[in-house]
Amino acid sequence: MAQTYLKKIDLASKAECRSRRKLLLIILITMFMSVLFQIAEYRVEMGRDTVSYFYQGEWLEPSDELYKVGSYDGIFGLGMLFVTAFLGLFVVHGVFSDLGSKQVADVQLSLPMSAKERYLSKLLAVFKLHILPMLTGSALAVILGSIIKGGFDVIAYPIKMQLIALAVALFTDAMTIFCMTCCGARAEGIYTSVIAQGCLSLLPFLAVHMIRERYSGLTNSGVDRISKVFSCLGDIVILWAEADSRELSNGFGYILVNILASGLIIFASFFTYRRRDGRQVGKPMVSKLFMEVFMCTGVFTLLLLSFNETEWYLGVSVSLIIYLVISVVLARAKITPVRILAWLGKYTATLAVFLGIMCASYITGGFGHYKYRIDPNTNMGYCSILFHTYDDSNGEVFSHYEKEDKLEGVTYRKDKTDTAGVSREELAGNIEAVNEMLDKYLDFEGRTVSGFLRSYFEGTGFDTLDERRNGSVAVSIEVHYSVLDNGADLTDNRYSEYVFNVTREEAAKMNKMAEAFMEKAEPDESEYIDEVIYE
Amino acid sequence: MIEIKNITMSFEKEKGDKEEFVALDDISLTIPEGCIYGFLGSNGAGKSTLMRLICGVYPCSKGSIKIDGREVYDDPEAKGNIFFVNDETIQYSAYTLKDLKHYYKCYYPEFSDEIFDRLTGRLELPQNKRMSQFSKGMKRQAVVVAALSCKTKYIMLDEAFDGLDPAMRKIIKTMIVDELMDRGATLIVSSHNVAEINELCDRAMLIHQGKLLFADEIDEIRSSFCKVQISPGDRAITKETAQQLGLEVMQISSLGSVSQMIIRGGAEDSLLKLHKLAPVLLEAVPLTLEEIFIYELEGRGYGSDILKEN
Numbered sequence: 001m002a003q004t005y006l007k008k009i010d011l012a013s014k015a016e017c018r019s020r021r022k023l024l025l026i027i028l029i030t031m032f033m034s035v036l037f038q039i040a041e042y043r044v045e046m047g048r049d050t051v052s053y054f055y056q057g058e059w060l061e062p063s064d065e066l067y068k069v070g071s072y073d074g075i076f077g078l079g080m081l082f083v084t085a086f087l088g089l090f091v092v093h094g095v096f097s098d099l100g101s102k103q104v105a106d107v108q109l110s111l112p113m114s115a116k117e118r119y120l121s122k123l124l125a126v127f128k129l130h131i132l133p134m135l136t137g138s139a140l141a142v143i144l145g146s147i148i149k150g151g152f153d154v155i156a157y158p159i160k161m162q163l164i165a166l167a168v169a170l171f172t173d174a175m176t177i178f179c180m181t182c183c184g185a186r187a188e189g190i191y192t193s194v195i196a197q198g199c200l201s202l203l204p205f206l207a208v209h210m211i212r213e214r215y216s217g218l219t220n221s222g223v224d225r226i227s228k229v230f231s232c233l234g235d236i237v238i239l240w241a242e243a244d245s246r247e248l249s250n251g252f253g254y255i256l257v258n259i260l261a262s263g264l265i266i267f268a269s270f271f272t273y274r275r276r277d278g279r280q281v282g283k284p285m286v287s288k289l290f291m292e293v294f295m296c297t298g299v300f301t302l303l304l305l306s307f308n309e310t311e312w313y314l315g316v317s318v319s320l321i322i323y324l325v326i327s328v329v330l331a332r333a334k335i336t337p338v339r340i341l342a343w344l345g346k347y348t349a350t351l352a353v354f355l356g357i358m359c360a361s362y363i364t365g366g367f368g369h370y371k372y373r374i375d376p377n378t379n380m381g382y383c384s385i386l387f388h389t390y391d392d393s394n395g396e397v398f399s400h401y402e403k404e405d406k407l408e409g410v411t412y413r414k415d416k417t418d419t420a421g422v423s424r425e426e427l428a429g430n431i432e433a434v435n436e437m438l439d440k441y442l443d444f445e446g447r448t449v450s451g452f453l454r455s456y457f458e459g460t461g462f463d464t465l466d467e468r469r470n471g472s473v474a475v476s477i478e479v480h481y482s483v484l485d486n487g488a489d490l491t492d493n494r495y496s497e498y499v500f501n502v503t504r505e506e507a508a509k510m511n512k513m514a515e516a517f518m519e520k521a522e523p524d525e526s527e528y529i530d531e532v533i534y535e
Numbered sequence: 536m537i538e539i540k541n542i543t544m545s546f547e548k549e550k551g552d553k554e555e556f557v558a559l560d561d562i563s564l565t566i567p568e569g570c571i572y573g574f575l576g577s578n579g580a581g582k583s584t585l586m587r588l589i590c591g592v593y594p595c596s597k598g599s600i601k602i603d604g605r606e607v608y609d610d611p612e613a614k615g616n617i618f619f620v621n622d623e624t625i626q627y628s629a630y631t632l633k634d635l636k637h638y639y640k641c642y643y644p645e646f647s648d649e650i651f652d653r654l655t656g657r658l659e660l661p662q663n664k665r666m667s668q669f670s671k672g673m674k675r676q677a678v679v680v681a682a683l684s685c686k687t688k689y690i691m692l693d694e695a696f697d698g699l700d701p702a703m704r705k706i707i708k709t710m711i712v713d714e715l716m717d718r719g720a721t722l723i724v725s726s727h728n729v730a731e732i733n734e735l736c737d738r739a740m741l742i743h744q745g746k747l748l749f750a751d752e753i754d755e756i757r758s759s760f761c762k763v764q765i766s767p768g769d770r771a772i773t774k775e776t777a778q779q780l781g782l783e784v785m786q787i788s789s790l791g792s793v794s795q796m797i798i799r800g801g802a803e804d805s806l807l808k809l810h811k812l813a814p815v816l817l818e819a820v821p822l823t824l825e826e827i828f829i830y831e832l833e834g835r836g837y838g839s840d841i842l843k844e845n
Contacts, residue, residue: 013640018634103626110590112615113644278592314549 001076005117012113012121017128020094024129027091030084031137037077038141039435042158045069046149068158074417078161078241084134085169091130092176093190095122098281099273100186105281115274123266126173138162160240167237167258172197174265181272182290184283187329188338192294199301201234206304208466211358216366218444220496232257248290284330291330299323299350312457316351323347355456362452365444373435374479376428376495381484382406383427385434385477387514389507392474401518403430407484433517434479437510441475441502475500537589537689537721538564542598544584544745558584561598562744566723566738568688571712573732573739573753574725575824577832580742583622586691589723590619602689615643617689618682622697624674628667632660635681642686651684654710672703679707683714690715691723696731720839729825737823741831748831749826753824760785760827761802765809766793766816780808785834797822797830 047069068228072078093100098108098118108118142158145151153160172193179193206228213219231237237258240251259374285291299319306315327343328335359366388400408421480495502510544559559581566572574582587593591607591614599606605613614643622661632655640646655662658676666674675695682690690711696704712735715722726732732739733753740750749756765772772794777784783799793816798805801818809817 011641014636018637019629101626103621103623105590106587106621106623107626109592110587110614110617110619112611113642114609114611117611277594278587497792 008113009117009121009124012111012117013124013128016095016122016125020091020125020129023087023091023094024133024235026161026264027084027130027133030087030123031133032082034077034080034084035137035141035144037074037080037159038072039077039145039148041072041074041077042141042145042149043071043073044146044149044154045071048199068151068154070151072161074492078165081134081138081141081162081165082168082238084137085165086172087175088126088130088169088172089190089193091126092173092193093186095125095129096180096189097186099180099276100184100189100281102281105278105506109278114435115276117272119270119273126177128175131169134166135181138166160255163242163255163259164237167255167262168235170259170262171201171234171237171265174202174262174269178265178269178272179290181276182285182287183270184286186281188284191326195298196294197235199297201236203297203301203304204233205231205236206301210304210307212366212369214366215361215364216369216372217500218366218370218372218496218498220305220372220494228254231255233261234258276511286333295323295326295346296350296353298326300354303351303354319351320347323350326393359449359452360457362455363444363447363449365447370442370444370498370500372496373379373438374431374481376431376435378431378481379484380407380424380431381410381425381482383430383479383480383481385430385479385518387478387510388476389473389511390476392472392501398473399514400521401511401514402521403518405430410484421448430517431479433513434477437477437513438498440513441506441510442498472501473504475502475507475510537564537723538599539564539566539585539589540599540601540784542585542588542600544581544588544760545591545596545656558745559588559742560661562745562747563598564740564750565709566689566745567585568721569719570738571715571724571735571736574742575729575732575739575828576647576725576742577744582742582747583693585742586619586621586693586723586725586767588789588840590614590617590691592619595779616687617691618643618685618687619691620678620682620693620695620825622694624666624671624678626746627678628665630666631664632666632677632812636684639681639685643687645686647684647686649701649827650686651680651761654680654683654714658706658710663695672699675699675703676707676710679711680705682750686718687720689721689723691725693725694727695724696726696728702733730823733824741828743832748835756827757824758801759799760822760830761798761800761805762820762822762826763794763796763798763802763805763809763819764816764818765796765812765814767812767814768792772796772812778811782808785830795820797826 045068046066060439069354097104099105111118113121137144139162142155142162145158146155170244175197176189176193179196180189183189183192195402201430207228208227227236227239231239231254237255240255280286302319302322303315306312306318323345324343331339382405385402387399389398390396391398405427406421406429408423409419410421473499477498478495479497480493540563542559542562543557546556546558562581562585574585576582584593588595589602591609594608601607601614602616607613607617630638636646636648636651640648653676658673658680660669660673660677660680660843666677669677679692679695682692692711696707699707711722714720724735736753738750738752741748749759751759755844771789772787774787777787777796777798782796784796784803785799786797788795802835804808806819830844
């Protein structure tokens with residue numbers, strides 16, 4: 001029984017594949033090119049450590065030890081691999097054409113198959129047409145590349161690159177399937193899947209960086225950790241391609257979760273596919289909820305993407321134009337003045353929600369993110385604190401203090417004999433002093449809606465407190481520290497940077513507090529300006 | 536046997552529509568095995584919608600459709616008994632005949648290579664040419680050949696002969712009848728061409744604005760309507776006069792002293808009743824299915840606005 005069922009699905013997938021031979025040929029060509037160029041561009045060289053890090057109580061400096069490093073000397077091979085991954089859009093569009101064409105729906109929906117069987121057979125066809133050639137090509141590229149270049153001991157690196165491409169391919173397929181099941185017309189199936197794929201990959205990432213960090217004045221490595229979490233979904237997984245070839249163990253988990261997440265989208269799409277029948281074919285959007293979420297997500301992403309621009313109207317205009325164009329396309333020929341007004345109303349409402357969220361973030365200091373403090377009880381091996389006050393308008397530095405300590409017993413840099421250092425309590429005391437300064441002077445309670453509007457529409461900076469705008473002093477506190485006894489993460493170096501404004505009187509008081517536990521220093525101006533000038 | 540019970544099919548209203556569109560309204564119909572059934576109806580009456588419901592492309596909003604006792608929607612076993620040929624062939628444009636054969640072979644286990652090769656050979660259809668390069672008639676032939684080769688118990692052709700020249704129609708019809716008769720399969724065919732249905736089918740139904748007007752054997756349909764020519768002498772005969780005699784008059788027209796009536800009812804019974812008027816002339820004239828189609832729809836106001844304007 002089960003054998004017959006599987007045979008039926010396999011036969012149906014064969015029928016689909018036979019109908020899409022041209023696409024398969026294109027995929028085979030791009031993959032073949034990718035394999036050839038990947039092998040040609042793959043390099044196995046000897047390299048040295050470039051990163052220093054703590055490991056089991058020791059501060060390890062880049063050693064002279066040489067080890068093998070895998071890398072690609074060129075982008076064509078990997079580029080073609082990602083082009084092949086994105087070709088999934090056309091594969092899915094072809095295989096699931098019953099969702100957007102009445103003629104095809106008549107044929108396929110009348111075939112002796114249930115919706116479940118049809119869906120499974122189509123998935124199998126997508127696998128055979130897209131994923132299988134990719135997997136085969138990737139395996140060849142890795143094995144042949146490693147044999148020819150003699151790099152089996154660093155094989156994890158090319159494997160990671162292939163897995164990233166596979167994750168992108170699966171996400172492309174998953175999003176296209178999902179969008180096509182929510183749309184009833186071919187055009188909508190294509191452009192919504194392209195846009196939704198981009199938005200879903202970028203929006204969470206942008207939301208944290210733009211909404212939370214921007215208005216809290218606090219950047220810390222915790223956010224990078226969140227970025228890693230976001231790489232579990234969408235094309236943002238490509239970020240792992242940049243990771244150092246020795247940090248392999250970190251990326252694999254996230255890439256695998258990303259692949260699983262795409263699998264989850266494909267699984268969820270089955271439930272929308274199952275509800276589809278011939279009646280919805282031809283309608284631009286089958287699900288109203290999907291349409292609203294899609295439009296809203298698109299506008300949010302565009303507004304966030306343009307958020308760094310001082311010309312706020314750029315983001316608003318571009319998103320409005322795209323919103324109206326999509327609305328016109330969706331409405332086909334039925335456009336009336338009332339409908340145009342309704343679209344403008346909807347866009348305005350979306351923009352208002354966006355501004356509402358941004359305003360709430362502004363008033364609450366990144367939804368309370370500014371209240372984040374480093375825990376003094378953290379098991380630190382090393383801690384460096386930099387404190388500056390400066391003029392926000394021209395970068396002129398008023399004061400500069402610094403403090404760098406390591407824990408007693410921890411060897412420092414190349415001098416493995418130097419075990420001198422401070423006690424755990426002293427390190428904790430430094431952090432407590434920083435936290436005390438922050439508790440006293442990092443205060444966003446005075447932020448108002450009008451201040452937000454000025455900040456957003458006039459582009460007057462992102463952390464300016466209303467009443468401190470004139471004649472204020474900018475403060476930057478950077479804390480870099482390393483955590484010990486974390487064998488799971490060799491590069492567990494963390495940092496937090498607080499940037500905010502205070503009055504001149506408050507700056508003077510902060511200087512006194514800094515003097516109490518830090519040393520006054522002349523800043524290296526060029527380096528300093530690079531770090532704190534935002535204009 | 537295909538049993539259609541009280542089915543209603545409505546489409547969701549779109550923006551600008553005041554209410555949802557009811558394509559079929561409470562239709563009940565039985566299609567027995569081994570017959571050739573004709574679906575007749577005006578444009579937009581709901582014939583194609585009904586066909587899509589029968590083959591499981593649409594689910595019923597209300598009611599049920601069973602093929603050999605099984606609900607057809609989303610049931611592969613029930614759908615395995617039926618093959619639907621819609622009124623388009625564009626979906627096969629990229630296929631060659633070989634592709635078409637392989638495509639359906641994957642879905643219908645009973646697919647017969649022998650029938651496919653024999654029929655395509657007889658029709659001299661090129662095996663390796665893309666169907667986009669075929670003429671309209673050739674495309675139709677190819678799809679009908681595929682349908683026959685699947686050896687399903689029921690085949691539905693939606694306006695399959697439209698746009699074909701008379702010779703081609705005859706070739707396809709003969710081919711279908713020959714193949715189906717051999718294995719006792721059922722053919723359901725929809726067409727605007729009433730004469731064609733009259734010639735090909737042994738049963739027919741008429742649908743208008745989503746409502747079933749009649750469904751029966753064609754001979755029965757014909758015998759349940761009659762056209763009578765009557766000359767009552769010095770008096771003029773009116774619709775009311777005929778209705779007083781218990782006749783259901785669908786249409787009446789007069790030319791001089793001779794009146795012509797289309798009556799819903801048997802010829803014998805109608806003549807018997809009209810004899811009471813002691814007419815000078817009274818005779819029943821044979822009525823074609825096409826006339827029944829036209830009078831039935833005219834009686835329901837179909838096209839009357841256009842006719843009035845003209």
